[in-house]
Amino acid sequence: MIAQHYKDMLGAKSVIREISEWSTARGKEIGYENVFDYSLGNPSVPCPPQFTEACLDLLEHTDPVALHGYTPTLTLPEVRAQVAESLNRRFGMDYTAGHIFMTSGAAGALAHAIRCVGVSGQNIVTFAPFFPEYKPYVEGAGLTLRVAPPRVEDFQINFDALDGLVDENTAAVLINSPNNPSGVAYSAETLTRLADYLTATGKKYGHHIFLISDEPYREIAFGGVEVPYPAKFYADTLTCYSFSKSLSVPGERIGYVAVNPHAEDADYIVPMCGQISRGTGHNCPSGLFQWAVGRCIDLTSDLQVYETNMNLIYDELKKLGFTVSKPDGTFYIFPKALEEDANAFCRKAMAYDLALVPGDTFGCPGYFRMAYCIGTEKVRRSFAALEKFVHEVYG
Ligand code: PLP
Numbered sequence: 001m002i003a004q005h006y007k008d009m010l011g012a013k014s015v016i017r018e019i020s021e022w023s024t025a026r027g028k029e030i031g032y033e034n035v036f037d038y039s040l041g042n043p044s045v046p047c048p049p050q051f052t053e054a055c056l057d058l059l060e061h062t063d064p065v066a067l068h069g070y071t072p073t074l075t076l077p078e079v080r081a082q083v084a085e086s087l088n089r090r091f092g093m094d095y096t097a098g099h100i101f102m103t104s105g106a107a108g109a110l111a112h113a114i115r116c117v118g119v120s121g122q123n124i125v126t127f128a129p130f131f132p133e134y135k136p137y138v139e140g141a142g143l144t145l146r147v148a149p150p151r152v153e154d155f156q157i158n159f160d161a162l163d164g165l166v167d168e169n170t171a172a173v174l175i176n177s178p179n180n181p182s183g184v185a186y187s188a189e190t191l192t193r194l195a196d197y198l199t200a201t202g203k204k205y206g207h208h209i210f211l212i213s214d215e216p217y218r219e220i221a222f223g224g225v226e227v228p229y230p231a232k233f234y235a236d237t238l239t240c241y242s243f244s245k246s247l248s249v250p251g252e253r254i255g256y257v258a259v260n261p262h263a264e265d266a267d268y269i270v271p272m273c274g275q276i277s278r279g280t281g282h283n284c285p286s287g288l289f290q291w292a293v294g295r296c297i298d299l300t301s302d303l304q305v306y307e308t309n310m311n312l313i314y315d316e317l318k319k320l321g322f323t324v325s326k327p328d329g330t331f332y333i334f335p336k337a338l339e340e341d342a343n344a345f346c347r348k349a350m351a352y353d354l355a356l357v358p359g360d361t362f363g364c365p366g367y368f369r370m371a372y373c374i375g376t377e378k379v380r381r382s383f384a385a386l387e388k389f390v391h392e393v394y395g
Contacts, residue, residue, distance in 0.1 A: 036382035038370035043248035073274040075102035079294035104253040106242035118171030128363030155182035172210040181369035183327020195234035219246035221329040235262035309372040352389040
């Protein structure tokens with residue numbers, strides 16, 4: 001008999017993927033250049049040339065047996081040291097290689113982090129709007145995901161909602177800053193308040209509540225803004241990172257978990273990750289890509305296009321009368337729809353060849369997401385369609 005749980009999941013396919021599939025189908029009819037596809041968060045800029053050079057150099061000049069061999073259970077020590085040094089330099093932390101575990105992207109990092117701190121029957125609390133894959137990530141580990149409603153004024157944390165959600169079975173709080181889909185980064189004030197809350201609540205329930213900080217967009221920050229580093233605010237933090245967006249290599253599946261050295265039982269966590277990998281099957285990410293990201297540790301793709309697009313779209317949305325928070329980073333923006341039902345709003349937009357994603361899928365009905373990882377020329381061209389849509393449908 002096949003597993004009913006996964007069979008049931010087939011009926012609840014990703015809304016984002018479905019809209020993206022519609023864009024592709026529509027593109028076949030009218031030419032993809034005429035579909036304004038704001039659905040998918042797939043980087044639109046190439047990886048930096050140094051990444052390609054690093055891969056070529058490794059392929060040409062490393063003993064193939066070593067290059068393509070199994071990497072150690074706890075991943076490559078020299079790369080873990082490179083990650084630790086970079087984080088220490090940039091954020092004033094004191095990681096050693098022993099606190100870093102290389103993973104298959106942020107998804108792999110989260111799979112390990114959740115299992116390190118939570119067991120079946122416990123819960124993890126996150127904040128809307130949130131990345132919808134958190135549900136399968138958390139439920140796949142046997143825990144329950146609890147979602148705090150959004151604070152739509154500025155998309156910082158809704159602390160008023162926390163008390164009803166965090167309880168003695170809460171293993172961790174899961175945050176994502178800069179945030180997919182809002183683009184907002186949590187301020188130092190928000191992170192300080194969260195740290196105080198978790199410290200006090202952990203004491204109340206007699207166990208440490210971990211913070212899992214999902215940061216695949218850390219490097220995509222606008223206006224020279226320094227995005228506060230959550231682990232700096234709270235000792236019991238597991239930072240989950242991905243090179244997917246910073247180096248534009250989502251297909252290579254490479255990221256890491258960084259364990260704050262001051263976390264409870266910090267020295268056990270990376271060795272535990274090695275054991276968790278045995279069960280999840282996501283052990284030993286590609287050695288080639290571990291080495292390659294190590295060599296590019298402080299580099300990014302040319303990310304400027306995302307900021308250019310964000311400024312153009314933000315100004316256009318304001319001009320059209322949308323309520324919208326200005327993103328601090330990522331390649332997403334999350335305006336309020338022009339009618340209560342964002343699903344209806346996004347469906348109507350399709351008639352104008354605009355692919356927008358309703359906020360319901362991020363736990364925030366009434367809003368919609370635009371992923372502007374597309375060319376600036378297309379962003380500009382989409383404004384005529386957006387204006388026509390708004391004027392014809394909403395007067
Ligand atoms: N977390 C967030 C907020 C994301 O947006 C994504 C991917 O889009 C991930 C995690 C997963 O990242 P990766 O593809 O690197 O595993």
